[in-house]
Amino acid sequence: MGASQTHSAYKYQDLMTKTGFSLEQIKNLHYRFRQLSENNETLSRENLENIKDLADNPIKKQIVEAFFDKRNQHQNEMGSFEEIGFEQFVMVMSHFRPPTPKMTEEEKLAMRKDKLHFLFNMHDSDNDGKITLEEYRKVVEELLSMSGDIEKDTARGIADAAMLEVASTNVPNMGPDDYYEGITFEHFEQMFKEVEMESRMHVRFLDVDTRTIHS
């Protein structure tokens, strides 16, 4: 137990520098990780999907997928994992940190871009760097999937209209032969230019060591 303690201490240090979490936060997350993975070393998709509270969430699949997406690990890899370890878990979680008051402007911008990339990756499931109409439609359908029997057409209509909007805003003067392939990351960023992503997209991570977390 002693050896693994020091081992994990080193790992924690590493993670702290990589992700910016504090030691307490990482410990809490590790505890949670062990809970979810039933004390295994790795977490699988089923572990996450079995979380009770997630059952009502319409975009559950996308959220779970995001954890297994290699793109979110910042290592320029593509594809997805079958199972993830604790480092990958924390890496994904780190996208949801709030900005600290001490951050500089560049750091804030970088964080914002990071978060937007995360969102973008969630929508762009085939990894081609843009969100096509089909993918967007899927997004809207998922979003509406929990609410009664929505006609497929409604979801498609919404997605189409949204796509149209993006296209019109970003490419105002398309010639007769151009076509709009999909939302690229730049256009995606444009959508959020008025939103303060860095503060909106965050979850409070516990600082204190509580061992009374429900599962």
Add this chain to the structure above:
Amino acid sequence: MRNFPTLYRDAVSGNNETWGSPARATQGDPHHQNSSTTHRKAFPVLSFNYDHVKTPFEISLWILLALLMKLGFHIIPRVSSIVLESCLLIVVGLLIGGIIKAIKQTAPVLDSKLFFLYLLPPIILDAGYFLPIRPFTENMGTILVFAVVGTLWNAAFIGGMMYGVCQIEGAQLGHVDLLSCLLFGAIISAVDPVAVLAVFEEIHINELLYILVFGESLLNDAVTVVLYHLFEEFSHAGIVTVGDAFLGVVCFFVVSLGGVMVGTIYGILGAFTSRFTSHTRVIEPLFVFLYSYMAYLSAEVFHLSGIMSLIACGVTMRPYVEANISHKSYTTIKYFLKMWSSVSETLIFIFLGVSTVAGPHAWNWTFVIFTVILCLVSRVLGVMGLTYIINKFRIVKLTKKDQFIVAYGGLRGAIAFSLGFLLTNNEMKNMFLTAIITVIFFTVFVQGMTIRPLVELLAVKKKEESKTSINEEIHTQFLDHLLTGIEDICGHYGHHHWKDKYDAYVKRWLIVGERSTEPQLISFYNKMEMKQAMMLVESGSAAKLPTLMSAATLQNIQQKGVPSRRAIPSISKSREEEIRKILRANLQKTRQKLYSYRRHDLVMDPFEDNVSEIRFRRQRAEMEKRMSHYLTVPANRQETPSVRKVCFEPENKVYTYDDSESPRGRAAQPSPRLPDAISLLSKSPQRPNQTSALRAKGSTELRAKAPDEQEEQDQVKLSRCFSDPGPNEEEEEDGSFLS
């Protein structure tokens, strides 16, 4: 106007009594047959009885006058751009007051009861109901600090300094004691929502500043109420002990939180009631108004803060009521609130002017001048000091410009006047009133009129264009669900988790039937479609869909019970399909989240009875259609849907596209003809933007190229975003277009 001699009445009624005996037959109502007289009165063909209708007549006359003034200002174009409407109204009031004084009648004064019970609530309800919630809650901390601490500071500073001023020898103010000064400070220190609304509306400032100043003016009511009652009680007693001060603090919490609680209770009652109104749509708006008014009055009974109660009621009620009520009721509520608040505001300013002329004044140079100066100074100091502290906690800091606008926008108004009027009559009251009026005039005239050029000069950020778009909706909701999911994975119940649970349970209670499961996006979309449907109806697309329209007027929709997802229930499925396709084909960007707290913008809402607009568009559409029909090659499958961005006004972007062709038309689908609702551009690919849009700021065109692989509907990797087949050119004879 008031006392007409009975003789006159006689003459008119054709009474043939001699002048010599006026006492007998002319007493009282001329309709009475006076059988004791020997003369028989002729039947009065025309009689005059003014007393009977005196009060309502005068009230109506006043209101009519006020509105005619308002009308007049907007007709004279140059005046309204230079001078603020409120200033003009005060001037008019002054004139009227002068006239009334000249003819030696008693003028109606801005009676406090009239003001607080009848004139103020509509304005506050209007403001509260349409309060933009998100910026309000995001800046809640700042607003509270300004409202509470700022007002306290103002009151203390002004009261204290005025006491010091009163001690100056030559000013003959020695009789003013400290408590009276503090009372005066409390009255004059509060920023007034009516004045702020009146001024800020015309300068179109950015949302943050607007919400800061306006929110402050609303929330400082609690402070004002407490301070006012505190000092008033104790100015009789003469001294204030520490215990009393402590009680005052407790009282503050009671007043503010109590007010909010009362408002919330009434709000929930209102929301709950609106759940059952589906069969009696006509009285829906009344519920909103009455519950809110009751909330205000109930709070006033207990001396709680009526304004906060009203705001809380409106804010609580709104999301649920809007989910439950019909579209027409929603429009009615909106318009009635705007109407009443407009009338109230106008009346308030006019009465202010009249009262100025009428009221007994006691002018004291020193007092008045120092009051004005101290108000300004204390406001500036307060804002600067507080901002310094607040900025340490804010992510988005307030710049110097922002601070200046916040300080400069701290206008005083009729509330201060009415509170002053409520003071018990003593020799100081008149002096206070004079000073209050001077400050009000100063802030409204000088500050109000100069704030606009100053805003321009300082290049303060203006209100942005309303950008609520489908994308925003989608991503906002997506983000919400994402954050909830992450919280659930993390295992601790954060703010999103609770919000979700709250939404799930509470909404089930307060929102009718299946609409409670309707996600926000759908209801948003449905509202858009509804508006679309209304536009279709109004512009009379009867040509193509006669049976549809006759069966599907909105009346029918209301009366035939709650349909699922607000589809039109009486129509068969295929028709429903058609409608959906039609509607979708003519999506317009909605101004769902209207900046409805703007009073004047309402008129420009393009979805509401803009019939001439529609007619114009219809004609253009016809013209375009005809032109395109001649110029395009029907078999050319490269018909392109085109998109046009038409701006009716800066705040409003209306996207339209008309779906023309797509090879799917080839497939033998019962594809409906898509009405070309607002198509302003032809469908031919050869012609670029030919039409100058109505008031277009710019136009966009999106040409779709239908690639060859588009075969089937569902696997279409549409390069464009249009899912619907367009009308086939050759079939298009009789015009499916919105004509």
